[in-house]
Each structure stands twice: as structure tokens, then as C-alpha cells.
Amino acid sequence: MMALPLSPNAQAILLLTAPLMVGHAPLSPDLLTPGEYNCLARHLRELGRQPADLLSSDDGDLFRACQPVMDEGRLGRLVRRGFLLSQVVERWESRAIWVMSRADAEYPRRLKGRLREDAPPLLYGCGDIRLLTSGGLAVVGSRQTNHPVIEYTMAAGNLAARCGRTLVSGGAKGIDQAAMDGALAAGGNVVGVLADSLEKVALKRENRNSIVEEQLVLISPYDPCAGFTVGHAMQRNKVIYALADAALVVSSDVNKGGTWAGAVEQLDKLRLLPVYVRSTGESSKGLDALREKGALPWPNPQDAGEFEALFSPTMVNPPATQGSLSLFPEK
Amino acid sequence: MTYQSEKSLELLRIGSGSPGARFRDGQEEAIRHIVEGRGRLLVVQSTGWGKSFVYFIAARLLREEGNGPALLISPLLSLMRNQIAAAHRMGVRAATINSDNLDEWSDVEERFGKNEIDILLISPERLANERFRTQVLARIAGQISLLVIDEAHCISDWGHDFRPHYRLLERIVRSLPPNLRLLATTATANNRVLADLASVLGPRLEVSRGDLNRSSLSLQTISLPSQAERLAWLAEQLGTLQGHGIIYTLTVRDAEQVAGWLKSRGHVVEAYTGQTGPGREELEEALLHNRVKALVATTALGMGYDKPDLAFVVHYQSPGSVVAYYQQAGRAGRALNAAYGVLLSGEEETNITDWFIKSAFPSRREVAAVLEALEKEPDGLSVPEIMARVNVSKGRIEKTMALLSLESPAPMAKQGHKWQLTAAKLSEGFWERAERLTALRRTEQEQMQEYVRLPFGEHMGFLVRALDGDPSGVTPPPLAPLPTTVDEGVVREAVAYLCRDGLPFEPRKKWPDGGMPQYGVKGFIAQGHLAQPGRALSILGDAGWGGDVGRGRSLDLHFSHELVDACVKMMGEWNPQTYPTWVTCIPSLRHPDLVPDFARRLADALGLPFHVVLAKTNHRPEQKTMANSSQQARNIDGSLAFCAPRLPRRGPLFLVDDLVDSRWTFTVASWLLRSHGSGEVWPVALAQAGRE
Numbered sequence A: 001m002m003a004l005p006l007s008p009n010a011q012a013i014l015l016l017t018a019p020l021m022v023g024h025a026p027l028s029p030d031l032l033t034p035g036e037y038n039c040l041a042r043h044l045r046e047l048g049r050q051p052a053d054l055l056s057s058d059d060g061d062l063f064r065a066c067q068p069v070m071d072e073g074r075l076g077r078l079v080r081r082g083f084l085l086s087q088v089v090e091r092w093e094s095r096a097i098w099v100m101s102r103a104d105a106e107y108p109r110r111l112k113g114r115l116r117e118d119a120p121p122l123l124y125g126c127g128d129i130r131l132l133t134s135g136g137l138a139v140v141g142s143r144q145t146n147h148p149v150i151e152y153t154m155a156a157g158n159l160a161a162r163c164g165r166t167l168v169s170g171g172a173k174g175i176d177q178a179a180m181d182g183a184l185a186a187g188g189n190v191v192g193v194l195a196d197s198l199e200k201v202a203l204k205r206e207n208r209n210s211i212v213e214e215q216l217v218l219i220s221p222y223d224p225c226a227g228f229t230v231g232h233a234m235q236r237n238k239v240i241y242a243l244a245d246a247a248l249v250v251s252s253d254v255n256k257g258g259t260w261a262g263a264v265e266q267l268d269k270l271r272l273l274p275v276y277v278r279s280t281g282e283s284s285k286g287l288d289a290l291r292e293k294g295a296l297p298w299p300n301p302q303d304a305g306e307f308e309a310l311f312s313p314t315m316v317n318p319p320a321t322q323g324s325l326s327l328f329p330e331k
Numbered sequence B: 001m002t003y004q005s006e007k008s009l010e011l012l013r014i015g016s017g018s019p020g021a022r023f024r025d026g027q028e029e030a031i032r033h034i035v036e037g038r039g040r041l042l043v044v045q046s047t048g049w050g051k052s053f054v055y056f057i058a059a060r061l062l063r064e065e066g067n068g069p070a071l072l073i074s075p076l077l078s079l080m081r082n083q084i085a086a087a088h089r090m091g092v093r094a095a096t097i098n099s100d101n102l103d104e105w106s107d108v109e110e111r112f113g114k115n116e117i118d119i120l121l122i123s124p125e126r127l128a129n130e131r132f133r134t135q136v137l138a139r140i141a142g143q144i145s146l147l148v149i150d151e152a153h154c155i156s157d158w159g160h161d162f163r164p165h166y167r168l169l170e171r172i173v174r175s176l177p178p179n180l181r182l183l184a185t186t187a188t189a190n191n192r193v194l195a196d197l198a199s200v201l202g203p204r205l206e207v208s209r210g211d212l213n214r215s216s217l218s219l220q221t222i223s224l225p226s227q228a229e230r231l232a233w234l235a236e237q238l239g240t241l242q243g244h245g246i247i248y249t250l251t252v253r254d255a256e257q258v259a260g261w262l263k264s265r266g267h268v269v270e271a272y273t274g275q276t277g278p279g280r281e282e283l284e285e286a287l288l289h290n291r292v293k294a295l296v297a298t299t300a301l302g303m304g305y306d307k308p309d310l311a312f313v314v315h316y317q318s319p320g321s322v323v324a325y326y327q328q329a330g331r332a333g334r335a336l337n338a339a340y341g342v343l344l345s346g347e348e349e350t351n352i353t354d355w356f357i358k359s360a361f362p363s364r365r366e367v368a369a370v371l372e373a374l375e376k377e378p379d380g381l382s383v384p385e386i387m388a389r390v391n392v393s394k395g396r397i398e399k400t401m402a403l404l405s406l407e408s409p410a411p412m413a414k415q416g417h418k419w420q421l422t423a424a425k426l427s428e429g430f431w432e433r434a435e436r437l438t439a440l441r442r443t444e445q446e447q448m449q450e451y452v453r454l455p456f457g458e459h460m461g462f463l464v465r466a467l468d469g470d471p472s473g474v475t476p477p478p479l480a481p482l483p484t485t486v487d488e489g490v491v492r493e494a495v496a497y498l499c500r501d502g503l504p505f506e507p508r509k510k511w512p513d514g515g516m517p518q519y520g521v522k523g524f525i526a527q528g529h530l531a532q533p534g535r536a537l538s539i540l541g542d543a544g545w546g547g548d549v550g551r552g553r554s555l556d557l558h559f560s561h562e563l564v565d566a567c568v569k570m571m572g573e574w575n576p577q578t579y580p581t582w583v584t585c586i587p588s589l590r591h592p593d594l595v596p597d598f599a600r601r602l603a604d605a606l607g608l609p610f611h612v613v614l615a616k617t618n619h620r621p622e623q624k625t626m627a628n629s630s631q632q633a634r635n636i637d638g639s640l641a642f643c644a645p646r647l648p649r650r651g652p653l654f655l656v657d658d659l660v661d662s663r664w665t666f667t668v669a670s671w672l673l674r675s676h677g678s679g680e681v682w683p684v685a686l687a688q689a690g691r692e
């Protein structure tokens, strides 16, 4: 477990884009959207500068130079939130929550490489960051589900653990929880990618114990105090897939819901990894529809050999190469 | 931002009330540095140099250019009020949010919202308060343009006055971006502390350091072992001292005792401590406007307090370190050519500072007990819930929680009103720091005793050297030394005074959380079953009667007739109404005769009948060994019974015991007596259990 000291670029990105939530204080209306931030970052790069330069005290010229892409006054108001920043960071630190930015060397390369500008500018987390680099099996599905599917999912998590593969999931109730429980029970490693409430979830006793044992890392692209929103849940799916080497969808609606959207995006567009769907038990329209879009039937592996084969089927594009696409020169 | 030097000078002159004032060496440079945003700055200058003017003037200039307000972290309430007044004089709109002014919080927030506040003063404890941070500070934090850390040596655990809550500042500063202005000030940073501050506030920290010598102070030390001798010295010398001053004591109790004594000798003084309550502000005013000769104060009136014409600071006991002493004595002679700093050194001071050193950190046992209790409760525990589960006092539990939650990362955090374990473990570094600090405090204690032994004329040089300053500019004391002897007659009167006082204690009004199941009681105690306010003759082990009581309990197993006489005298002055018509006592299985024998002799001396009506039903550990009141209540539950066939008398009575601590024994006994039909029950104890 480690608490990262904030890099100057991380400070700047937090000031520019993060809500910096403590209590119920109103959020700054000036926050940059991911799109706006990307635009500013590109502009800075063209100027040969970095976000951190906005925080040096003789910054007047740089702010003016950014005027073509971003209002000077707005930038000024954002970066003057320094004391607020120190307040939230202190709160996170005291709860063993870390934060890193896309500009930091520790930021998981697979996220940067695979998602490019869609990689979350900030990643908050609690637990051992080394777990983020281990790839593994993503298991996704809907919140509402029934008992046999839960059992099935736990078994999948369990198998991943026994085969020494990390399990990546969403940390929501239902399927996510079942997959994580299955893996943790077998002593496996788990990455939980949350769409909300990192602070609360990390303090939950079951999670806390697994975090302390360095079996579990919880991460989120959203403020540790942020509540649930549909949009966040969708964005979060991208991160789950990007952190894994193969994915299993255990249940899904058709044409709606986050699970569907996330899987379809992989099959149609991103193609980062092989996507499997549950192939036994109660049939499902959603899963059938995914099959039509190219998802593979889960071959119900029985041992480590069969399980490993899942990660390199022949018919899928290989994962994108993990070149450095970072916005800022790496150290 | 550009710095306006005329405006700046004008503010200095208005603020100091002197039209000819000029900036001290380095003062204007410091202001300019902050205003122009040239990076973080640490100002180390002597007491009374004018450090607060640096931030008030800078804050005002920043505001005039449209920047957000400043936030000032300041360790003491007395200091905040003092500083707010100074700020107002130069037109700086200052406000504070602290535990004393809850009713003003929303008003301050509103003014903040309307941009009507230039500088907000808060204590580091407030800054650590979850409710304040989430509900108040969160709304305004985004606009702060300057963070000022006054008395910054409190950050360093190499400092003489390391305050755990300042550790929070260390973490806040670490994540502050470089564009936020930061100013730290102190008078007492030796090289070690300076290095520490540089690493906390750095990396690019500018330091402004000046001469620490205080030429207006005449320092002197006088050894007078007994409290009575020092009381006598004060009574004799206070009248001869010019002007107005402060008398420092180490404990609240001493402050009250010294003030009581001096008043009884006709001096116009008042006690000022952290427990003085809402009257504190008035007392600060009284001293500022010379309506009292002196305040007898604990360090609650300490660091930073500015009364330019304060003429003397006398210590009734030595503080724990010479640097703390420099700080406190530094209150005197700020705008005078000459002032006294006299240190009286006494025999009990080492015990008291020992106690401060020992209780500064929780023990491993306490920490383990609290962590274990939390481990068992996935949903967390409140402090009262912890008290019900572990045998650790409330104060110690609170201290443990406060210190552990200030660790980074902390093993526990407060979510709402419950404490929960976090995903972090307490690091061994916590204990290492505790040990290092304890060792450091021991060295400081020794250095203080070295100071006490110095001959007249060598004190200031010693202090400046202790702060790694340059002693070459130190000049001889401007005043002649004060007498070092005391009049024997006055000493005898002081002894009598120390033995005279009784200590009142209030009855408990509520049964413990969870009630007393064996007695079948819970919630509030019925009005007719409450004890009356009681009296204790002394504090166990203390000057006065405390020593006699201790000997009676543990050596002689008999309380002397002097104690009987002293009680009779105390009860005569107390004279509770309606006056009791009989006497009974608390039973004990451990020493079945000790208290009854004393109570019978006391009853005889009072001319009242004595009856035994209560019995101890089973053997329990001594109440003293129970660390908090929940545990003490449980220990008493079911252990006392009414044993007489009927009540021998119905009237009011004195209920006698040797020691009062948690008051649960008196509470239960009074309830038993009253529910069997007795009149009002007036508790009397020979001694109150010690400190804490």
C-alpha cells in the first residue's frame, strides 16, 4: 500500500478538472470537462509547457497564452482553489486514499495506451497500485440478477483466482460483488473499479480487510465522495475493460444499460480484448444479441490450462500496443 | 502583484498607534515578499518584534488588489481575540471561528460569502474538526489567497511546544500548490526546529531571521521549594512591582489557588485558565486596560499575546523548557524600556512536568485496547461506546483518537460521529516519535533546571544561545534584582491558607449509559434521589491536607485528629442548608474500620449522631483502578446495599467517605438512602483523587 505524494501536474489537473468535494459545498461552475481539459492540455503541449506551469507564481503570461482555448478568468479561478485542494487531499490521505494523474509515471500504462484521450485524467484509489498492472479477467453484468447466476459468477471469480489471474470488476452490488467475492475467497487479487463513493466503499469492513491484505485495490475515476450517476457508470466500464486481458459478460439487457453499452463498445469499436458471454444456465436475450455482435461463448474452462487459453483466442485483434501516448513527456 | 510601500507604512503607523513608527529591520521586506507572491516565507524574529503586522498589512494590501481573504492558523484563543483587535485598528476585517463562538459561525460564514472578511483566524484543532471542515471551511476554502501559520514552531516535534494538531498543517502544506501564498512566523526556532520547518514548508522556503535578544527584560530566577514560600514571595512583592503583569502557573488548580491567596491578601488579581469559561474575554480586557494588577494564568494566556506595556511576568513554577519560558516571559516589556521576568522555582514542578511528559502519548496498551474494540465493530464506535468497552479514561480515549487520527495515513477516521478503522495500519514510526519526544522533553526539563541555577545577569544570554541565536549583542539587565527571601510570618499564613480550602463537587444527575442493571436503574436520576453538592477537604497528595490523607490511607490506616478538626472547620464555613441532623459513611470491605472510625469521630466533633446504614455486599477492585466513568459505574453496580432494618432518622445527613473520584459511589449511596426515605444527602470526602 502506498500514498503518493502529489506531483505538480497532478495538482494542476485536480485544480482544473476535479470537483474537490468535502461535505456538501457547492461545486465550482468553472470546472473543465474532460474534453475541455484535453483541449487545454494539447494547447499547453504545443506551447512547450505543462499543466504544472499554471501553478508557478509568475503565471500571467501563460494564462494569456491560453486565452485562445480557455477563458483566462476561468482558469485563474480554478487554479486559485489551492487551499481547497490541500483540504481534500489531506482528507483522502488520512483515509489511505491516493490520487494520480494521467501525467504521472505510476499511472497504469494500459489505461493510457488503450484509452488514449479517454483515459481518465485522474485516478483515485485505495490499495496496492501494483495490482493495476496485472491484467486479468474482467467480469461484468447487471445489478439485478438471480441466485444461479450469482453462483456461476462466484465460480468464475474463484477460478480466476486459482489460476493466478487478477479479477477486474465494477464493485457494484450483484454480479460485480459476486465475482469479487469469489476471487477474494480463493485468495486471489481483485481490482474494483467504482463509479461512485470510493471513500465509503473503501472503509467498509470486508473491503478494508482485503485492502490491508493487499488483495484488493479499489479505484475510481471520480471524486471519492461523488455519488452515483449513470454517465459515470458508463465511463467506468471503459476502464474495467482496459485493465483486463479478457472479459466475461454474465448478464445484460438488450440495447440498454451500462453492461450492454460497455460490451458493444468493445465488440464494435475498441476491440481491446476477447469478450465472452455466459454460455450455460438460463438463456438471455442480451447475451444472445452480444453473440451476434461477435462475443464468444464462455467455454467453461475446468483447469488452468483451459483458462489460460481464453486469453489468446485466434480470431480477435490483439490488444493495442502499449506505446507511450502520454500527453506529457515522461520522466 | 505590485507592492505599495506608502500604503504599507500608513497601515503600520495606524496599527501601532504611533505616527512616527518605522518598519523594523526585515519587516517591510517580509510584507513585500508575500504581497508580490515571491514564494513561501518563514519569519523568525524575537517576541514583540511585530510579526503579526507582517500578515495583517500583507492581507490588507492583497485584499485591496482584489485577492481572496487570508486564513490565519493561530494556537490560542486569547491570542486570536488580541489579534483581531489589532487587525481592526488598521482596518483589516478579521473574524474567528472557534469553539467559544458557535452562535457566531453562521454570521461569519455569511460575511465571508459577502466578501466582508479579510482574514479568518482559526485554531489547528478547529481545522482538524470534521464538522467544521465539511460544513464550514469547505464552502470558503476555494477563495483563500494566503495561508498564515503563526507560532509555526508548533509544527516541529523538535520544538518545545509541538502540538499534534499542527501535524495536520504539515500535511495540508504538503499538498498546497506553489501558487498559494504561505507565511509562517515564530520567535522560537532553534536550528533543529528551523531545519524541520524548512523540510515541512519547503522546498523553496525563504527565511527571515533576526536578533532574538530582548534588551528590555530583566531576567531573574529564585528557588523557593515550598508553595507556601512562593505564595508569600508573591504576596510581598506584587505590591512593589511597577505596572501590570502576568503570573504563570503550571496547572489550572494552582492558578486558582494563587489567585485566591493573593486576593485574600488584598491584591487585585484574577485567575485565567482554559477552564475560566466565557469570562475569559473580560479578563483579557481587564488586563489590557490595567483594571487588574495581574492575571494568574496558565499558558492559555500565552504565546503571541500582546499588551505593549506589560511590566512583569512572574512564574510560580518552572515551565518544561527554556524556550517555552522565553515565549512566556516575552509577553513583558514589548513597548517598555524595562520589565521583569522572574522565575520562581519550586519542588513540585518536576512532578508536574513529569506528568505532562508521561501523559503526552497514549500507551501501547491504550492504543491496542481501542483498536481492538474498533476491530470488532465493522460499523464503527462513538467515544461513549468505546468507553463502555475498554478500561481507559475518557480523556485518554479522546487523546488516543486525536493522535492516531492525525497520523498519515491514519489507522482510523471519523465518519459522522463514529470512529472507523481505515485501510491503514498504525506505523511503528508513531512509537518512535513518541519515544524521541519523551527523551527530548527530558533534556529540556534538565536545561530548565540549569537555567534556574544561573546567577543574575546571565539569563538572557542563556536563552538566546538555547535558540541558536547570537548572544554577542546581549546587554546587562536594565533593572536591579528583586529580593530572594520571604517573611516567615507570611509563609505561616500561606500554609494556613493552603489547608483551609475545601473543594466543591457536583452530584451526578444521570445514570451511566446502559444504566445499572443490577439496581434496575437507568436514564436520569429522579430529582428526589439525587445527592446534594458535596465537599472534599483536599486533593490527594497535594499541598495542604492532601499529604495527611494519603498517609492515613496507606501508612497509618487511621485518619489523624487534625483531619477531623480541618473537616469541622471546612463544614462550618460551608454550612449547607438544611443543616444535617446525623452522619453516616460509605462502607468498605478492604478497610472495614478506616472510614467508619473517622466518620464517628467527625460526628462526635460536630455533635451529631452517627449510624451505619449501608453495607458493601461484595468485594470489588478499588474505584481508582477503573479508568473511566462507565467502568467505574459498572464496578459499583450492585455492590452497595441498605443494611439497617429501618432508617434511624429521616432528616438530612452528611455522607462521609475518604476519597471521591468518579462520584458513582456517592451517587448510588445517596440514591439508596433517599429511596429508603432519608432527607437530603450531603457528601463529604477527605480528598479528591488526583489530576485528570
Ligand SMILES: Nc1ncnc2c1ncn2[C@@H]1O[C@H](COP(=O)(O)OP(=O)(O)OP(=O)(O)O)[C@@H](O)[C@H]1O
Residues within 6 Å of the ligand: B012, B015, B016, B017, B018, B021, B022, B023, B024, B027, B045, B046, B047, B048, B049, B050, B051, B052, B053, B186, B187, B303, B304, B305, B306, B308, B330, B331, B334
Ligand atoms: N515597526 C513597528 N514599530 C513600532 N511598533 C511596532 C512595529 N511593528 C509592530 N509594532 C508593535 O509591536 C507590538 C508587538 O507586535 P506583535 O504582536 O506583532 O509581535 P510578535 O512579533 O507577533 O510577537 P510574539 O512572538 O510575542 O507573538 C504590537 O503592539 C505592535 O503595535
Ligand SMILES: [Mg+2]
Residues within 6 Å of the ligand: B051, B052, B150, B303, B304, B305
Ligand atoms: Mg505574534
